[in-house]
Amino acid sequence: MKQDRKLNMLFVIGAGRSGTTLLAELLGRYSETFRVDEKRYVWTYGAYWRRHDVRHPEDATPKVRSYIQRYFNKIAANKMTPWLIEKTPSNCFRIGFVDQIFPGSRYVHIMRDGRAAAYSSYRAFFGEKVQDEIGSALDKRQLSHRVRYLIQRFPELIRRIKYGDLPPAGWLPYAVRKGEEVIQTLLSDKPALWGARYPGIEKDRSCLAPLALAALQWRMSIEAAQDGLKSYIPQDRRIEISYEALMDDPVQTLKTITEWAGIDANQADHVAAAKMVRKPVTEKWKQYLSSDEKALLDDYLKQYLMKLGYS
Numbered sequence: 001m002k003q004d005r006k007l008n009m010l011f012v013i014g015a016g017r018s019g020t021t022l023l024a025e026l027l028g029r030y031s032e033t034f035r036v037d038e039k040r041y042v043w044t045y046g047a048y049w050r051r052h053d054v055r056h057p058e059d060a061t062p063k064v065r066s067y068i069q070r071y072f073n074k075i076a077a078n079k080m081t082p083w084l085i086e087k088t089p090s091n092c093f094r095i096g097f098v099d100q101i102f103p104g105s106r107y108v109h110i111m112r113d114g115r116a117a118a119y120s121s122y123r124a125f126f127g128e129k130v131q132d133e134i135g136s137a138l139d140k141r142q143l144s145h146r147v148r149y150l151i152q153r154f155p156e157l158i159r160r161i162k163y164g165d166l167p168p169a170g171w172l173p174y175a176v177r178k179g180e181e182v183i184q185t186l187l188s189d190k191p192a193l194w195g196a197r198y199p200g201i202e203k204d205r206s207c208l209a210p211l212a213l214a215a216l217q218w219r220m221s222i223e224a225a226q227d228g229l230k231s232y233i234p235q236d237r238r239i240e241i242s243y244e245a246l247m248d249d250p251v252q253t254l255k256t257i258t259e260w261a262g263i264d265a266n267q268a269d270h271v272a273a274a275k276m277v278r279k280p281v282t283e284k285w286k287q288y289l290s291s292d293e294k295a296l297l298d299d300y301l302k303q304y305l306m307k308l309g310y311s
Contacts, residue, residue: 007076009105010261011098012087013229015221016195017120018112019243022277024087026254027108029273030265033083034075042071043088043098048176052199053090054224057232060100068101083263090196092221095228106261107233109225112243113310114218114301115294119285121214125191196221211293215300222304250274 010027014020021038028035041048046064047055076084091098099105181192191210193201198220204213229238239260246253251270258265289297305311 006082007073008083008262009072009102010083010085010263011091011105011107012085012110013092013095013107013225014087014089014110015092015112015114015117015218015225016089017117017124018089018218019110019246020087020089023108023110023241023246024085026250026273026276027085027257027263029276030083030258030263030269032081032264033085034079034081035085035087036072036075038088039071040088040090042068043091043094051202052197053093054199055094055097057096057100059094060097065101072102083261089221092196092225092228093198095225096232099232105237107229107238108257108261109229109238109240110243110246111222111240111308113283114215114222114305114308115285115297116243116283117218118211118214118297118301119289121195121217122211124194125210125214198224209296211289211296212300215297219301219304222308247277247279250277 010033012020012024012027014023024035027033043055044050044053045067046061047059072084072086076082095107190205191213193205195217198217201213201217204216208216239257241253241257251267251274254270254273255265255267257263258270285294285297
């Protein structure tokens with residue numbers, strides 16, 4: 001990348017299983033952009049010991065800021081691109097911190113019906129392949145389920161080792177933390193923690209039904225994202241879209257985002273990118289959750305969903 005070419009960061013913000021991965025992939029298909037794979041360890045550099053994902057602007061010390069900036073600048077230089085598209089759902093809890101490191105960046109907040117997102121996260125807690133084998137109504141896991149869950153995660157570890165996708169600095173506390181999570185997964189019949197971690201999620205994991213925990217995780221993520229964007233990001237640097245709008249009209253949604261961000265693209269580019277969108281025939285939560293499980297989601301989400309415009 002030319003030295004006089006400015007790096008632009010576009011952050012896709014959203015609760016887990018709300019379409020952040022899909023949107024980042026779509027935005028990464030343009031000639032000016034490159035999508036960065038989720039790098040949680042980069043954003044937790046210097047704070048691997050924390051049990052939650054919250055970081056404040058004052059946590060962006062010169063050392064932390066330099067480390068994270070070097071990481072992304074190196075990617076931009078290697079890919080010769082003026083735009084990096086980054087999505088890490090846990091960044092919902094550290095927007096002020098992120099903007100302290102990359103001031104002037106743009107933020108796309110994608111929201112999805114919390115019932116659909118919570119159901120998808122609920123499945124991820126147990127390991128989706130495992131859940132497909134033993135049914136949808138899980139509250140506790142047998143030891144065999146826990147072992148199979150870890151086996152599912154093993155190929156990802158091998159991939160990271162193969163491509164050097166591991167923390168280049170501060171790796172020891174990171175490794176210790178991950179080791180603790182493996183032990184907890186084996187010893188506990190509760191689901192493994194997956195996705196963004198709000199303060200207190202480990203305590204909630206011990207006393208809440210897994211579906212309730214997934215619902216609360218979605219709500220806390222959305223609240224943190226909206227509060228963080230409003231508090232730290234001027235209106236001209238943030239935009240909010242819905243997953244449902246992306247499914248209904250991906251071409252127009254992508255056009256709206258790229259024109260707002262200033263990414264060079266034409267109609268043919270939008271159409272080409274939108275071809276990878278596959279709208280589901282029906283939402284899985286409607287099909288697979290029982291009436292009692294749907295009522296449980298209503299208990300946690302109904303008022304907030306109505307506030308966001310969901311029926």
